[in-house]
Amino acid sequence: MIANKLQLIGQQALNSVSGFGRAGLMLFGAIVGKPNIRKGLPLLIKQLYVIGVLSLMIILVSGLFIGMVLALQGYTVLVKFGAEGMLGPLVSLSLLRELGPVVTALLFAGRAGSALTAEIGLMKATEQLSGMEMMAVDPLRRIIAPRFWAGVIAMPLLALIFNAVGILGGHLVGVEWLGVDAGSYWSAMQANVDLYQDVLNGVIKSMVFALIVIWIALHKGFDAIPTSEGISRATTQTVVTASLAVLGFDFVLTALMFGG
Amino acid sequence: MSDVLVDIQNLSFSRGDRPIYRDMNMQVIRGKVTAIMGPSGIGKTTLLRLIGGQLKPDSGKIVFDGLNIPTLSRAELYQARKKMSMLFQSGALFTEMSVFDNVAFPLREHTRLPEALIRLVVLMKLESVGLRGARDLMPAELSGGMARRAALARAIALDPELIMYDEPFAGQDPISMGVIVRLIRELNNALGLTSVVVSHDVTEVMSIADYVYVVADKTVIGQGTPEQLRADPSPLVQQFLKGEADGAVPFHYKAAAYEDELMELTK
Ligand SMILES: Nc1ncnc2c1ncn2[C@@H]1O[C@H](COP(=O)(O)OP(=O)(O)O)[C@@H](O)[C@H]1O
Ligand SMILES: [Mg+2]
Numbered sequence: 318m319i320a321n322k323l324q325l326i327g328q329q330a331l332n333s334v335s336g337f338g339r340a341g342l343m344l345f346g347a348i349v350g351k352p353n354i355r356k357g358l359p360l361l362i363k364q365l366y367v368i369g370v371l372s373l374m375i376i377l378v379s380g381l382f383i384g385m386v387l388a389l390q391g392y393t394v395l396v397k398f399g400a401e402g403m404l405g406p407l408v409s410l411s412l413l414r415e416l417g418p419v420v421t422a423l424l425f426a427g428r429a430g431s432a433l434t435a436e437i438g439l440m441k442a443t444e445q446l447s448g449m450e451m452m453a454v455d456p457l458r459r460i461i462a463p464r465f466w467a468g469v470i471a472m473p474l475l476a477l478i479f480n481a482v483g484i485l486g487g488h489l490v491g492v493e494w495l496g497v498d499a500g501s502y503w504s505a506m507q508a509n510v511d512l513y514q515d516v517l518n519g520v521i522k523s524m525v526f527a528l529i530v531i532w533i534a535l536h537k538g539f540d541a542i543p544t545s546e547g548i549s550r551a552t553t554q555t556v557v558t559a560s561l562a563v564l565g566f567d568f569v570l571t572a573l574m575f576g577g
Numbered sequence: 578m579s580d581v582l583v584d585i586q587n588l589s590f591s592r593g594d595r596p597i598y599r600d601m602n603m604q605v606i607r608g609k610v611t612a613i614m615g616p617s618g619i620g621k622t623t624l625l626r627l628i629g630g631q632l633k634p635d636s637g638k639i640v641f642d643g644l645n646i647p648t649l650s651r652a653e654l655y656q657a658r659k660k661m662s663m664l665f666q667s668g669a670l671f672t673e674m675s676v677f678d679n680v681a682f683p684l685r686e687h688t689r690l691p692e693a694l695i696r697l698v699v700l701m702k703l704e705s706v707g708l709r710g711a712r713d714l715m716p717a718e719l720s721g722g723m724a725r726r727a728a729l730a731r732a733i734a735l736d737p738e739l740i741m742y743d744e745p746f747a748g749q750d751p752i753s754m755g756v757i758v759r760l761i762r763e764l765n766n767a768l769g770l771t772s773v774v775v776s777h778d779v780t781e782v783m784s785i786a787d788y789v790y791v792v793a794d795k796t797v798i799g800q801g802t803p804e805q806l807r808a809d810p811s812p813l814v815q816q817f818l819k820g821e822a823d824g825a826v827p828f829h830y831k832a833a834a835y836e837d838e839l840m841e842l843t844k
Contacts, residue, residue, distance in 0.1 A: 356686075440672075448669030451629050452683050453658040 340536040347461040347535075360463035368429045368464065369471030373478070375428055376421060380479035383420060384486025387411055391487075392495050401497050405506035408487035409480075413510065413519040414575065417480040419567050422526035425472055426559035430534035433464060434555040437538030438548035446539075461535050468531030469524070476523040518574045525570060526563050533559045579643070582607045582739055582771045583628060588637035590620075590627060597623055599795040600637070605739070610765050610772045612786035614779065614817065615793050621775040622666070624792075625741045628773075629663055630654045642738065659687060661739040662732035666747060668724040670716040670731070676703070677712040680731045687735060702730040705767075706760060722753025726760065733764060739771045740764075746778045758785055779818055783807075791817055 391407040437460065440446050446456045484506075491497040510516065534555045541551035583605035590598045597620040605611045615621055626632045628639055630646045639646045644657055670679050680699045684690060690698070703709045706726040716724060725745065732740055742761065746754050762785050765772045776782050782789065783803040791799040791806070791814050799806060799814035806814065832838070 443672070444665040444667050444669040445671055447626075447631065448663070448665055449671075450631060451658060451661075451663045452686070453655040454683075454686050455655070 336536075336540065339540060340532065343457065343461065343536055343539055344465070344532060346455070346457040347465055350458070353458075357463065360459070361466055364463045364467035365471055368433070368467045369475065372425060372428050372471070372475060375424055376475045376479050377482055379420060379424055380417075380482035381486040381489075383416055383479075384408060384412065384483030384488075385490045387416075387483070388487035388490040388495070392491060392497070401491075401495075402501040402505055403509075404487070404491045404497050405502040405504075406509035408491070409484050409506045409510050410515060412480045412483040413515045415567070415571070417476045417483065418519050418523040418526055419563060421472065421476040421479045421523065422530055422563040423560050425468075425475065425527075426530045426534070426556050426563065429468065429471075430530050430555050430559050431552045433468075433531070433534040434538040434541070434552045435548060437461075437464075437535065438541035438543070438551050441539065441541060442543035442545075442548060461539065464535060465531055468534075469527045472527035472530070473520050473523040476519070480519070522567065522570050522574075525566060529562050529566060530559045533562065580606055581640075582642060583773070584638070584640040585628075586638040586640070588627070588634050588639065590623065590632070590634045592623075596795055598634075601792075601796045603790055603797060605771060605773055606788065607738075607771050608765075608769060609787040610761065610774060610785055612774045612776065612782040612789045614775075614777060614782055614789060614791050616817070617777060619792055620795075621777075621792065622743055625663060625743055625773070625775060628741065629658065629661065659735060660737055661741065662735075662737040663741045664725070664728055664732050664743060664745060666743045668716075668728035670719075670724055670728055672716050674716075675712065676708065676714050676716070676719070676727045679716070679727060680712075680734055683731065683734045698734065699730075702734055703727075705733075705764065706730045707756070720753075722749055722756065725749070725753075725757065729757075729760065729764075733768060733770070736768065737770070739773065741773045741775070743775050744777075745774060746776055746781050754781065761785055779820060783818075793817070 387408045388404060391404055392401055395401045395403055395407065437446075440456075440460065446460070449456045449459060488499075488502060492499045492502050537551040537555045537558070541547050581604050583603075585601060585603040588598050588601045588603075589596070603613075613621055613624065623632065627634055628641065628646065630649065633647050641657060642660060644653070646654070646657065649657060670676075671682065674682065677699055680702055681695050684695050684698060688695075700709055700712070703712055706729050708723060708726055708730060711719065711723060711727070716727070719727060745757050745761065749757065758781050761772060761774060764770060774782060774786065783806075786803060789800065789803055789806050790797050793813060799809050799811055801809065807818065809815065
């Protein structure tokens, strides 16, 4: 009984290690080597549109609402101490350091990551990937690589847009609605936000998250069992695994960047 | 130049610990239509993937045009694949591209032809499968038979030496079946192709093949021209050709005796 359990655990550990190995090989095959600008660039631009531009709506709306909620919640606390002048730093630092990168990554995993997994899984199931291989075109270079780079480029930009819209949302609620002084909202923000410590660290976080989410999404699709059940499982796994990985890495990165 | 385009020697291959082929030999002659017949699940698709280098045999040689496929480097394999085409069972058209772009895909990937010339070639290939008028349709808008013909146009876009058809007749209505049978023969002769047709549709295969291999039980159990095969004394071959349900190949998957299992229930 216990031996069986142990065997099962060992088996699962082996599976996840070999899965990790396959994911590494996939990424290696996709991005190592001489890039072909003439063919690669149009593919990259198309994926930037599909992965980046089409995710813009959800990022804009979420960013706006999260900024507004932050201002509302922050104001009710700050005003008790007569510190509502610090609303600007509160909103902007929360967004730049944490919420921008993290929420963007979570939304991105749900919006673009799941779509990528399903797309690639279906391409596998309908033998499009095999067919491409038999036509002497490497699917890693042709299908995986442009999607990978598009995700890695698009997500930090989306996070920056999320931050900007969030700060505007905070202004909308804090200044326009609750009557915080507009000058103090912006000048306190300027005085308290540091380009390297806050903005740059946020961008670095966002780049790490982009790598994680897009890698997981592509690998889950590429490794999916090519049946409808397999694809639906892979899609779910992408969202769950990517979200958990983002939250885990966020803690580690936060500890490294702001902990000391 | 040798007469033999694909020479399979002593091929053994297993999936996990289940053997699929054991010491199999097979030859595909240039310019001919060679058919490989056998019951479902016997490993016919697997054989095509072995020839295409997508799977590696446990032992044995697969010589294509003088090159032993399993020993090629990645770059050499990709070079060799430009000379062969495979028509997948599902067609495997790229769903996000129009029929035209699907056929143009290998040309755009592997040649530096100007777009005007690519257009000319694509229209020529589409015309030869009767789909010139469907060039702007998306794969989802095609019927099953049309999708297979579009995939065929794509497969011959680069004028390969070898074309492999995986179950080209499966799931086709009688008319598109007839169209595809005729196309395989006509393209083979007009383009000087060598064709390998994998199928379990006996009548269609026997009507177009120059040479037939019957595969079962991990190896070749019968071979010859269709006439020779019809006269083959082997009961296995005859059972397969006539489509009898039970005979030398048992209908039942290996099981314990029926009576014993029924008795167990009442115990
Ligand atoms: N990817 C795979 N992994 C494991 N077994 C497979 C795989 N593909 C096919 N098989 C098994 O190999 C055998 C041969 O399959 P296949 O070549 O598709 O047969 P056929 O084309 O003759 O119907 C089948 O029994 C099938 O279950
Ligand atoms: Mg098959």
